[in-house]
Amino acid sequence: MRKVAIVGAGMISFGRRDEDSLVDMLAMASTRAMDDAGLGDRAIDAVYVGNMAAGLFNHQTSVASALVDRLGVLPAAADAVENGPASGGSALKNGLLAVASGYYDLVLVAGGEKMRDVIGPRATDIVASMTHPLAEYVYGITLPGMAGMFTRLYMEKYGVTPEHLAQVAIKNQDNGLLNPYAHIQMKITLEGILTSPHAIVNNPMVADPLRLYDCCPVSDGAATCLLCPADMASEFAKPPVVIAGFGQATDTHTLQEREDPTDLKAVRLAAQQAFQRAGLTPQDVDVAELHDAFTILEIAESEHAGFFEKGQGAKALAKGETRIGGKLPINPSGGLKSRGHPVGATGVAQVVELVWQLRGEAGEHQVEGAQVGFSLNFGGFGNNVVSFVLRREP
């Protein structure tokens, strides 16, 4: 298998983008990635699109071939990959395998979702289409509902408190203030969202114990990576970042079938696989982008991925170890909480952020001297998780 490098990275600002269609957004992010690489007139061989539900959000299918046409890179092969909120990670994995196989050299992987085409609770219903149709969806469960139950169990088992959850939100919104691509640009404080008498108004309960600021926003957005064999990377403008390892694992469709619902087995396995393939360990990681669709997930994933012992993630957070400047900065981009979570975009956006970090191009939210990055993209409620270890080539 060939070693694969990322030679171009592009993103557009996440948020509410009423004037841009899904394909518009994918094309803008992709053009930026191609420009970033200094692609010139080299031909793209294949395009992957990570997208969860353009059918439901936008009544559109076959988005990947539409993107190929829009970008003017005909007759490149085009495939869309769907894996719920881990669609971006899955698309990137398939782009990676396509280059690793030797069949394709230049592969563009774009992730995107336009969620704000639908109104109000419809977005939550569309996201809930990944739950089990007969054992979960039919009873009205939503992802915030599942996450609420998971949070309660995790709090009881590991001593996580509402303050810890709020600290994830505060840290990530602080980071988002430094990231021009972030959807939510707003300073929040522990007093404002938790301890003052107005907190219940500022930060209402969504799914007990999760409040509004424990949940990521509903966003539009797109991000793109350009991949090539590592031995071609020197032909491009920027220092290459190598995909040193990837992991992907599936867990039971329903939460209720897991022996211990607080054990995110697929997160553990995906991270282990990625580190094993990279020949690295969690201790080697300088910066991580985790899937904080709900605040509890950043804490739980930081433990399951091997950065902290079980029960220690919240403590490390409270000590500031996961802030920019701390021992292991987590979500310097602002994460899903602040950058936003256009579902199909997220897995690619995490990796674009890491590419910028490893190149030293992350601007105000730069983690100094970062050489190794880790991403974790969480599909379903931990059903299907995709993880990457990236390394700046020396």
Place this chain on the structure above:
Amino acid sequence: MRKVAIVGAGMISFGRRDEDSLVDMLAMASTRAMDDAGLGDRAIDAVYVGNMAAGLFNHQTSVASALVDRLGVLPAAADAVENGPASGGSALKNGLLAVASGYYDLVLVAGGEKMRDVIGPRATDIVASMTHPLAEYVYGITLPGMAGMFTRLYMEKYGVTPEHLAQVAIKNQDNGLLNPYAHIQMKITLEGILTSPHAIVNNPMVADPLRLYDCCPVSDGAATCLLCPADMASEFAKPPVVIAGFGQATDTHTLQEREDPTDLKAVRLAAQQAFQRAGLTPQDVDVAELHDAFTILEIAESEHAGFFEKGQGAKALAKGETRIGGKLPINPSGGLKSRGHPVGATGVAQVVELVWQLRGEAGEHQVEGAQVGFSLNFGGFGNNVVSFVLRREP
């Protein structure tokens, strides 16, 4: 890149399957493929699902991880691939690249669609979600509408007649009568569907010049292939069939932008690539499964893939050359016309049929002595086409 073999093939009968969910169907076809291979207790590494629009047809997403759980092959990696009506072909291509890359050994590729969950014209509307949202869909175009315009142009340019179209339908429904997996099991005659005074009632116009029997039915169904590196194939129960080549190409999103709308450029390129990678030519092919969603497409694809000169496909058909027993049997399974076209299933079902043909297991619709098979899966209106050349290993 590693050579890849198909060691298991399974399908369920296509048709109206009210009692089976999409995941039920995918699981049944996959169980058959695993049994066919004599999988035993070997672990599946990854599962790909080809599916176009479970979100819209069934309000379900993340179908691939649901299938992994249902099959009990956790923690296999799971990805769904969407590429309109070529979703099955795209999924198979990505399964192929995954094995070729060396990252995965045993990969299951299932294609499926449950289209009969929606009522009446809603299925046609969902399929039309692959057209251009601003340049086509908004004007009410449907796939039958596009195919009708294409047919008229093709008839004028190449002398194709309504009789030729009817002959495709008659041949493929005759073949379908020999295939227990086919949705449409019904003898039709030229008199009944075209020349008798009752023909207009039996076979009403859908999109002039296409009549009812020129269009494939709306079906539920699923099919699965099990892939492994060719050098592992001898560990399995059946003689391996090698994926000798694949091709995939994209064309403009809108029909109107093509210089000559009768020129199916992506079909030509995908077929050329597949033959080139296989080191074979159209003359080497013993049996072909083409994408006859509309009768004209079988004729046009048989020319664009290189089996006949432009304008000669209809003549070869009229001479009986494409019947079982003819020079180049096309769609011995009955094709999309008779087996049915559950969109995401089709690309995989074509290849399952070829595996059976190359093993000599196709029963009453067997093409005697077939050694090389060709499939063509047509997405969009020729926007994104995936093609395979399969070979029975000597």
